[in-house]
Amino acid sequence: MKDLFNKAKAVLPNSYSVYSNFKVAAALRLKNGEIITGVNVENASFGLTNCAERSALFTAYSQGYRKEDIKEMLITTEQTELISPCGACRQVMRELMPDDAKVHMTTVDGKTKTVENKDLLPFAFTENDL
Numbered sequence: 001m002k003d004l005f006n007k008a009k010a011v012l013p014n015s016y017s018v019y020s021n022f023k024v025a026a027a028l029r030l031k032n033g034e035i036i037t038g039v040n041v042e043n044a045s046f047g048l049t050n051c052a053e054r055s056a057l058f059t060a061y062s063q064g065y066r067k068e069d070i071k072e073m074l075i076t077t078e079q080t081e082l083i084s085p086c087g088a089c090r091q092v093m094r095e096l097m098p099d100d101a102k103v104h105m106t107t108v109d110g111k112t113k114t115v116e117n118k119d120l121l122p123f124a125f126t127e128n129d130l
């Protein structure tokens with residue numbers, strides 16, 4: 001997991017968080033070994049902000065990867081306490097990542113908590129409900 005963490009940490013300065021000053025980075029490991037990163041990108045129209053998790057996933061999908069290609073996601077911040085994905089990200093993660101993909105929440109000073117994607121959003125509305 002150290003390599004995934006290092007990739008996320010490396011892009012943390014790219015976070016465009018001019019309003020919150022709250023930098024977040026996410027790194028996705030694909031089953032082919034490739035690592036795809038994302039950061040939060042804010043907007044003066046606050047609701048249009050894109051979280052790091054969604055940035056990473058949308059980048060992966062833009063490159064042609066799909067759910068079955070994704071192994072795990074790591075999230076990191078400069079904060080001393082762990083953060084977990086927001087509700088909007090959980091909904092997107094549920095559809096775009098496998099249910100059993102591991103989600104690692106980390107801090108730059110070494111705290112880690114790992115859960116499975118499906119446990120972040122119980123009783124989810126999914127593509128199977130349409």
Ligand code: THU
Binds near residue numbers: 020022050084086
């Ligand atoms: N944010 C993320 O990028 N991921 C999370 O899991 C929680 C929040 C961003 C959104 C916003 O740019 C900033 O952190 C403060 O909410």
